[in-house]
Amino acid sequence: MGYNQKMFGLGSKRSIIREIFEYSKTRAKEIGAENVFDFSLGNPSVPAPCEVNDTIRELLDSENSVLLHGYTSAQGDLKVREAIADSIKARFDVAITPNHIYMTCGAAASLSICLKAVIEEDKDDECIVFAPFFTEYRVFIENAGGKVVVSAPMEKTFQIDVADFEAKLSPKTKAVILNSPNNPSGVVYSEETVKALCEVLRKKSAEYGSPIYLIADEPYRELVYSDVTVPYLMNYYENTLVCYSYSKSLSLPGERIGYIAVSPAMEDGANIYLAVCGAGRSLGYVCAPSLFQHVIARCMDAKVDIEIYRENRDLLYNNLTEYGYECVKPDGAFYLFVKALEDDAYKFYEKAKQHEILVVPCDDFGVKGYVRIAYCVDKARVLGALPAFKKLAEEYK
Numbered sequence: 001m002g003y004n005q006k007m008f009g010l011g012s013k014r015s016i017i018r019e020i021f022e023y024s025k026t027r028a029k030e031i032g033a034e035n036v037f038d039f040s041l042g043n044p045s046v047p048a049p050c051e052v053n054d055t056i057r058e059l060l061d062s063e064n065s066v067l068l069h070g071y072t073s074a075q076g077d078l079k080v081r082e083a084i085a086d087s088i089k090a091r092f093d094v095a096i097t098p099n100h101i102y103m104t105c106g107a108a109a110s111l112s113i114c115l116k117a118v119i120e121e122d123k124d125d126e127c128i129v130f131a132p133f134f135t136e137y138r139v140f141i142e143n144a145g146g147k148v149v150v151s152a153p154m155e156k157t158f159q160i161d162v163a164d165f166e167a168k169l170s171p172k173t174k175a176v177i178l179n180s181p182n183n184p185s186g187v188v189y190s191e192e193t194v195k196a197l198c199e200v201l202r203k204k205s206a207e208y209g210s211p212i213y214l215i216a217d218e219p220y221r222e223l224v225y226s227d228v229t230v231p232y233l234m235n236y237y238e239n240t241l242v243c244y245s246y247s248k249s250l251s252l253p254g255e256r257i258g259y260i261a262v263s264p265a266m267e268d269g270a271n272i273y274l275a276v277c278g279a280g281r282s283l284g285y286v287c288a289p290s291l292f293q294h295v296i297a298r299c300m301d302a303k304v305d306i307e308i309y310r311e312n313r314d315l316l317y318n319n320l321t322e323y324g325y326e327c328v329k330p331d332g333a334f335y336l337f338v339k340a341l342e343d344d345a346y347k348f349y350e351k352a353k354q355h356e357i358l359v360v361p362c363d364d365f366g367v368k369g370y371v372r373i374a375y376c377v378d379k380a381r382v383l384g385a386l387p388a389f390k391k392l393a394e395e396y397k
């Protein structure tokens with residue numbers, strides 16, 4: 001067979017989330033969309049702030065069209081990177097400059113680039129991820145030539161188990177991906193956890209005599225509903241790369257826009273930034289969408305209305321726990337990570353499907369026996385689904 005079998009495997013095997021989403025569309029045609037309670041996809045349900053649409057119109061009317069739609073520098077327009085660096089400086093007190101920022105097509109591209117920039121495929125490099133984790137990490141890490149090592153979470157809280165993490169580190173560990181607020185648990189890792197984790201990283205880097213890079217995957221940073229802060233990892237660990245995206249924070253997932261920020265305190269940071277540029281080049285990810293780079297430069301402080309998500313979270317969490325479901329109360333993102341009512345999450349998913357509830361079985365996220373409910377949906381869908389969730393729970397009693 002004259003083509004890449006690994007890529008064929010990835011392309012021909014749809015992710016379970018996509019599979020469910022396709023089923024949902026077919027089912028909606030059969031029984032009406034209002035009768036299908038689809039909680040499968042992390043597609044924001046809240047509109048982008050009106051500043052975004054206004055800015056797009058203004059840019060189209062006022063800017064030179066050839067420049068606006070033209071190539072920018074490979075790493076992104078300088079003025080846009082300046083605006084982002086200024087914002088990071090103001091918000092997190094980090095002495096960052098435009099020369100630490102690389103514009104990307106969202107967090108997926110940011111992660112792929114960072115991993116490609118640091119992993120050396122001929123050295124059996126490993127990358128640690130914390131379960132439960134976004135399933136695409138496996139694709140990105142393996143594509144960069146690395147090996148995935150999974151660190152198990154604390155039971156019930158789904159915080160990081162720092163002792164388990166320490167045990168998983170080895171001289172082969174090149175990178176660690178930390179995603180907070182977390183997909184799929186909604187958990188925000190506490191400052192205490194972050195400090196302990198960074199201490200271990202520093203100790204082990206010194207022991208092995210080589211840096212371990214901390215990759216902060218932050219598309220949900222702005223979606224936080226409780227009185228918790230999301231520690232900015234550059235303030236805790238020098239060798240940090242932040243992968244940011246506006247997909248969720250500004251509800252712009254289809255526009256593919258985000259950035260990588262390399263910590264100014266990083267050892268050999270100037271060269272790592274060049275490796276990021278090289279990785280972007282090798283993956284064909286140069287020059288993120290120009291129009292949206294300019295939109296971001298003007299709208300990065302705009303906010304989506306997260307009260308809509310908070311209301312869904314509270315409705316689902318309060319009612320489901322009353323019906324007998326077990327789950328950690330999520331502080332952020334828009335997911336509820338619920339223990340299946342039987343050991344096999346897939347069988348539970350099939351049973352839920354009989355009640356027209358579509359949730360994602362999470363074995364591939366690194367924790368068995370759980371399903372994910374994405375509550376970035378209309379409130380009507382949540383309200384419509386509650387009696388079905390109740391009936392489903394009763395079936396197990």
Ligand code: PLP
Binds near residue numbers: 107134217247253258
């Ligand atoms: N990382 C996590 C944890 C995600 O949940 C997602 C998307 O759902 C991504 C990265 C990719 O985001 P983007 O759409 O910005 O590529």
